[in-house]
Every structure is written in C-alpha cells, then in structure tokens.
Amino acid sequence: MTRKIIMAGNWKMYKTVDEATELVEQLKEALADVTGREILVCPPFTALSAVAQALEGSNIQLGAQNLYPAEEGAYTGEISPRMLVDAGCRYVILGHSERRQYFGEIDPFINHKLQVALAHGLRPILCVGETLEQRGEGRQKTVVSMQVYRGLQGIGAEAMKDVAIAYEPIWAIGTGQTATPGQANEMHWAIRNNVEGLFGSEVAQETSIMYGGSVKPDNVDELMAQPDVDGVLVGGASLSAESFLRIVKFQS
Numbered sequence: 001m002t003r004k005i006i007m008a009g010n011w012k013m014y015k016t017v018d019e020a021t022e023l024v025e026q027l028k029e030a031l032a033d034v035t036g037r038e039i040l041v042c043p044p045f046t047a048l049s050a051v052a053q054a055l056e057g058s059n060i061q062l063g064a065q066n067l068y069p070a071e072e073g074a075y076t077g078e079i080s081p082r083m084l085v086d087a088g089c090r091y092v093i094l095g096h097s098e099r100r101q102y103f104g105e106i107d108p109f110i111n112h113k114l115q116v117a118l119a120h121g122l123r124p125i126l127c128v129g130e131t132l133e134q135r136g137e138g139r140q141k142t143v144v145s146m147q148v149y150r151g152l153q154g155i156g157a158e159a160m161k162d163v164a165i166a167y168e169p170i171w172a173i174g175t176g177q178t179a180t181p182g183q184a185n186e187m188h189w190a191i192r193n194n195v196e197g198l199f200g201s202e203v204a205q206e207t208s209i210m211y212g213g214s215v216k217p218d219n220v221d222e223l224m225a226q227p228d229v230d231g232v233l234v235g236g237a238s239l240s241a242e243s244f245l246r247i248v249k250f251q252s
C-alpha cells in the first residue's frame, strides 16, 4: 500500500504577501530534512506567486483554496485553473465547508470544479463533513457519503490517484473542538468504503484521506496514529511556523 501522507495548511483569508513569505521562509528551512510526507501550504490568491518563488527548491508544495471551473472568461472576481498552474500551484482545496456555507457551493458545482482541476493537472483535495445537527441526528455517514458520491461523479479510477479527500466535521472547524481520534477514524473508514464502492479496493486503499478540524500540535500525534488518517488539513494552527512545524513533524 502506497498511501501518501499529506500535511497541509489552509491559510484562509490571512497573510499579506510579506507575512506569507516570512512564514514560508521559516518553514522551508525547518522542514528541509523532513521526508515521507507531502507538505503543502495554501495561501490566499494574492500571495501565491510570491510564495511559489520563496518555495523554489524546497520540499513544500503550493496549493490554492479554490478555483472557478472555466478556462478563462467574463467571471469577475474569479480565478481559473490555468492561472493557478501558472502561479505555481500543484494542489487545490475544493468544497471547503466555508465555501459551501458562505458562498452556496453545492455538490454538482464542486464536482465540476474537481473535473476541471484534474483536467489542468491540479490535485484536488475534496472537503466533506457534517454539521453538529446532522451528527446529533446520527446522519453523519449518510451526509458525508452523499458528498463523496456526488463530489466524485464522473471521475475515472486512474484520475483518483491525484485526488485526496479531507474529512472536516463542520462542528470542529475553528471551534477548538476536535473529533476524537476514534470518531475521525470511523468516518475515514466509512469514506474509504465509499471510495471502494465507486472505484474498487485498490484505489480505495491508495486514496489519501486527511482529517481537518482544530488540528493542533497537541492532538496531531493521536490523530495521525489512526490507520485511516493519512494526513491533516490545518487552518488556524498553520498560521504560525511553530505550531505548523510541530504538526508536520508529527510523531506516531
């Protein structure tokens, strides 16, 4: 089994160009010897080019937080996949719960983005996750499987090698409340089953499923020790070099 471990920072709407460059300068030196995992930072669009330049020759990859699924055109305020590739991106986060919640993104639109991202050689990280209310009603697995099925519609098994999934329970994002390692693993196992249903067991075993939701230096080791947790997507704690470094250098 060759599952990639992905340790990713989602900077959301934080960091000016100077702040972003300063952060990656600290990260790249301290992570130069770290192997066996993909390290990824996802700055805001305005800092992508500067961060790409700062990361040249390092073992840190660049990702974007979103894209618009068209080559180019009259889409005021949007960013195309071509522009992301041009800026040096290798990854793109899609379907983040904040995009679903504040910008009305729904599964078919996210699926379209995913297909366009793949067509441009970008590796999508498809985010899925349930609300507290849905979990309270015991519907977390149904909700998340629907997001997985709809998000991955029309994707070929071969293309799946470039797709990662991030399980991010909405009630754990930015709240300080983390899913227990057991809760996370149970959901990751269910998601892997969904992927198996769609693409077969070989693809399912090779798909990286990351966890996101208040990941911190003091809970990353336990989360990463879970057999179906193949990385993390980190918001708040990726904004400081000290905490993100400790997360990337997890011990389990």
Ligand code: PEP
Residues within 6 Å of the ligand: 010, 012, 168, 172, 173, 174, 175, 176, 212, 213, 214, 215, 233, 234, 235, 236, 237
């Ligand atoms: C996220 O933005 O994907 C996230 C998980 O945020 P936080 O780590 O701050 O909960």
